[in-house]
Amino acid sequence: GESVGLHLPTLSVQEGDNSIINCAYSNSASDYFIWYKQESGKGPQFIIDIRSNMDKRQGQRVTVLLNKTVKHLSLQIAATQPGDSAVYFCAESRYTSGTYKYIFGTGTRLKVLA
């Protein structure tokens, strides 16, 4: 079936290194993708988004890359900090029945090592 999934359930990186979190999606008709960060016991926090007419989008210390050919999405975090430790979710958005519905992956836990 259609799904959005993550390759690595847990990613450990040294403080100061760059992190790359990957995500695969299966519906080529999806045209909007979002990354969220969820800290323990809290709601997901919007990080960055990208539309299907773009290949790359940059924010503050974060970059999202979209490869439509292989249906792959990645989140890059530069100079990873302890405060980046969290679970990261990707989601794809589809418009249906009057609203945009998201399909989420199960998430990748990022652990920053001091």
Add this chain to the structure above:
Amino acid sequence: SQTIHQWPATLVQPVGSPLSLECTVEGTSNPNLYWYRQAAGRGLQLLFYSVGIGQISSEVPQNLSASRPQDRQFILSSKKLLLSDSGFYLCAWSWGETQYFGPGTRLLVL
């Protein structure tokens, strides 16, 4: 700016008891509203969404129901809780394509 509130933050309820979780949004009008459930270590499952007052769409058959009595208020309810209703319940709002989440309610049914 927009803010979204959920309460209570944590709730412990016995099996068979009723449930009412509330979500309110400030700083916007006519938002789309969503209820999600997140099981431990899992992704988010969409339960209900609403595009306007009194308009509720259910995504999965379950023991829960939702209502939207006011433009910026979304309520998740149950008449009789099951053990399987335990989880982390998240409310979200959107006024376009991007959804923004509330702080969540952790529900434990014993």
